[in-house]
Amino acid sequence: MAKDEFKEFKLVGTRPDRPDGLDKVTGRARYGADISAPGMLWAAVLRSPHAHARIVKIDTSKAEALSGVKAVITRADFPTGLTGEDWNLQENTMAGERALYDGHAVAAVAATSKLRAEEAVRLIEVEYEVLPHVIDVDDAIKPDAPVIREGAADATVPEGMPPNVVRYMEFGRGDVEAGFAEADLVMEKTYKTEATHQGYIEPHACMGQLGADGKGEMWVCTQGQWFIRKMCTAVLGLETAQLRVTPSEIGGGFGGKTTIFMEPLSLALSKKAGGKPVKLVMSRSEVLRATGPTASASMDVKIGMKKDGTITGARAEFRMQGGAFPGSPVDMALYCAFAPYKLKNVEHVGYDVLANRPKCAAYRAPGSPMGAFAVESLLDEMCRELDVDPLDMRLKNAVREGDTASYGPKYGSIGLVETLEATKAHPNLSIPLGPNQGRGIAAGYWFNHNGETSVSMAISEDGTAQVSVGTPDIGGSRASIALMTAETLGIPYEDVRVNVVETGALGVNEPTHGSRATFASGKAAVIAAGHAITEMCKRAANEWGIDPEAVEWVDGAAQPAGDNAGKFPPMSIAEIAGKMGSTGGPISGHHESVPEGVGASFGCHVVDVEVDPETGRTTILRYLVVQDAGRAIHPAYVEGQYQGGAAQGIGWALNEAYIYGDDGRLQNTVFLDYRVPVASDLPMIDTVIVEVPNPGHPYGVRGVGETGITPPLPAIANAIQEATGARLCELPMSPPKVLAAIKAKGG
């Protein structure tokens, strides 16, 4: 669909109440820990107190002897012989020969009560031989660093690299050295970001049941029930289709609930306990110690710029650790780092490095915020040096439709220029600033993932519709999918019920990740509704005795397409549905594919800060998010994504970090110490939804969920420089660090 073909819609773009709102304001909605079953046992997990240790011996006899204990498992209860990512997942679920990080699971218990299970865990005796550990990415990449695992490197790693480098990449185009030679100013700096946690308020929770026949059930809070099914069955050596996984309501995920952590433990315990259901709920400290934080990064960036702001060459070398397993998002960080800019000469180098930390998981635009922190910070400094307006510089170099992205492919329809222009026009930019205040600007990028998608919809006997989707609703996707389905069918929004269904009900669906739910499940629902419309037109045509091709669907009813087709009054969806039993049976629609036509989303943030020169504390005075949504199906939830992403980015920029002691243990394992932004830390977050429709989606949708976390890191660093004259190149920009930076520049 071309941009100018977009018409006004009746429902798309409105803000109705979300279908699951009532359940969620009354406490009725059932999350991971909210379900119980007859005969249910409770599980608890024993975790390593060491960052790196050989497990010499585990004695579970005292735990097993405790009354009420029904099963105790260690790695010996898991199948052997797994390889690749299956082995990584199994090893992360339960330590084998060595504990690889503080918090790594070592044994687990199922008992008749939670307290009894916790008691039993304390009776398990583990003999450890403590080994040298490494936490920081720059330490881990040294040639003489403690080796996390021999043979973990893949084929991309050239001979002679340090032992903890497990993936290596380099890509680019043009001649960067020639680009730097062309520049009036070349700058190069090193930046570091610390690991942060997704910080969803709901800890991981599940209830698993597995019989000796290999058939199982699981209730779990997850972003993707099929991923849970695939990963659990791989780790336990089961047939995939024998495990049925039902997603609970989900209390936040942000990428962290796209994989498994303790879910296989509940199944293994259940099997050992004779098939009784086993409930396993993590504590907050288990969440912080043993579930996916994001990677930490150390990054060198070099950029050449002409006096007029034109970027002539750019080079990035990123080193990231993603814990004791391969998989840090260094590739994504590099793809996104220069994505907003049109570059002839660009070079990227990346190292994926192991360290004694928990296995990283996706976190909202994985990798992109780190890369943006480095690149957008350096660009800002260069603009100051050359006295170029930072928005004009970005507009001058902005990518447009048809340009080749820094990471290779050609951009389709994108809305970066429109986003930057909307930013420039916003009244926040003309608000005068006071002493110790500064304004910072940064751009950001994230893709829009498609992924395996399967959706079914069915017309009910009264002409209402149900849609079955496989993507859990984390932030209002039931509402957006209902709006698009109702718009397509021409029926009221309230007449559509969207159900998030279990693995037995649809073909494979990827999780709600990659900003894909409204794009992919939405597109599939619209296509499925189209199939139902075709069938309903056929039913009407049969009754009227005319050619189905001569029937069109208008405002929720079949009608003859023009006078030549015949003269019949419109036949409503309710009328057609009411007699479907006698006109050919059920009417439904189905679509499954890896939907083409993803639409990436650019954003630009503007932040005003005030820095207290006495304490170094940064206060956010004003915050503006401008981002391209393609088309906002339910604008309130699009704004919500923008605001939530910005808040997480603000936390990452100013407060949040994994803090390790010299012993390699995580020191901030509760929310008091791992401090996420609270209501009194933030102002209202202004939003502008730019709409450059994505031609690859029937209603123009782009993925909007992730871009918003990317610009805050550099935007705040840029604002702090304007407020204080000090440039912070390491996160978090906590008061002591800001104060030290102010003092170092003699302020």
Next chain:
Amino acid sequence: MSKVHVTTSVNGDEVEFLADPRETLLDCLRDHVGLTGSKEGCGTGDCGACSVTLDGTLVCSCLVLGVEADGKRVETIEGMADGTVLHPLQRKFIEHAALQCGFCTPGILVAAKKLLETNPNPTEEEVRYWLAGNLCRCTGYDKIIRAVMDAAAELRQEAA
């Protein structure tokens, strides 16, 4: 450890349960009384997802022992609506899209209700500081604050 018989009032109903003296009020509400609307996000009193009132005082039910509820009145999210009629805060949260995942919502609603009973006309800053003990990771708080302010205005109008 032998269990203790606890008699309490939950949302106006007399309730009895047997509590292990180590169990929190949150555990007792969720596992013995069957009210799972109050959530555990941290277990250390930092996130506020388990907020309830105990004899009218706003508490984190993860920091109160179940046995402490004996002879007291507990109010939870499940008692907030008047039958089928939502409390204005609940209605405004839906209208303003003030929830995304909804996990922190019960605790925030209970805390906000207590705020409006204490201070019917709070400033934005007062709402932000009152709710500083209730973490939300999804929304950036913007729409939550607007919903609370709007509900406060409606309640003032009703009272006038």
